[in-house]
Amino acid sequence: MTALIPVAVLAALGAVAGIALTAASKVFEVEEDERITRINDALPQANCGGCGYSGCADYAAAVVEKGAECNLCRPGGDAVAAKVAQIMGQEAQDVIELTAFVRCRGDCNATPHKYIYEGIQSCAACDRFYSGSKLCTSGCLGYGDCVRVCPQGAINIIDGIAVVDQSRCIGCGLCATACPNKLIAIRPATQKIEVCCSSRSLPKDTKKICPNGCVGCKVCEKNCPEGAIKVTDNHAVIDYDKCTGCGKCTEVCKFDAVKDITA
């Protein structure tokens, strides 16, 4: 009989706790939209932050609560975008794929060096030394900081400048962060036209140091039927929301700085 007392006491304590918790869970019930859980389950759980939200759970909540686009998950690709759109009852849209592009054509035939650099073979180190060894202070230095960070091995140094193999690039953006001159653009892969220069120097200076540089002559701006190309700071900038890829600008550019990069 005495053995039953502790059992009964503990059972009673447990029962009281159980009842209290059940009551509390009703009082403090959090209404969660079940779509959030379903979207979160559909996402790849890479928590890469590539969508612009801090992790998959945050993105799932943003889709339901803030009306974020359904096709922002790049690791998941079109399949996940379709699933998310289906949960939200929207029409499926393909994921906008991004690729990296090096905005420089100042290779060893085009831009001379102002000094011979024999230090640590890294763009970041060289860039600290009089803004790099090239005459163009915003050009590609070619010491391969981007090559080393690329997880896909998609970047090669050809004639002294970095070139991205568009078929292998996944648009992760690591190279863009690694580049000390910030001349690697992460752009929509479907867009054909690109300004292949990052120089914002005065036109006469750019002309002196690189035959391929954009001098901001505004010929492309005047000839664009969509008004998608604008020259700011001596440099052409394309608005991809307006660009149709007609290629007029590439025909009129005297320096071949605005190019159809798929050609």
Place this chain on the structure above:
Amino acid sequence: MSYIIIIVSCVFVNNIVLSQFMGICPFLGVSKQIKSSVGMGAAVIFVMVCASACTYPVYKLLDKLEITYLRTIAFILVIALFVQLVEMILKKKVPPLYRALGVYLPLITTNCAVLGVTIDNIDSEYGFLQSLTNAFGTGVAFTLALVLFSGVRARIADCDFPEAFSGAPSTLIAAAIVSLSFMGFSGII
């Protein structure tokens, strides 16, 4: 007067974390940011005070039935109940804090500081109000240790440690030094 002595004793002289080395897990886990350490401290104060209030009658009952050997399991049951309650309240009222605390919130259940304070209440033969004061003071002591240490960690994060010492080793060394500084309080009461 005895209440003031209890509070000073738990906050400074016998600091639960820095002198008695209980609750080290959340002390190292949640002290990365001052904000989350304050939240954790508040949750622990709530759990400690409520748990002490409940374990007092529970212990009286166990004592009467002469089954005090059950106190550990019975107390843990009570503590688990309050941790679950805190979790529900935070999830409903302060979701950002709920996410910031993460796994350390349910881990208050196994935070030995909470069980420690309820056992300490009994071993020190405190009355009901004294138990509550002791629990509150200990909770404040835990919060103080966490907030102090998160400040120290913010300074460590800015330091250029040798690679072998960066991360956990530097944190543990700093924890030891903070603990040493609290030895200055010993013998006051």
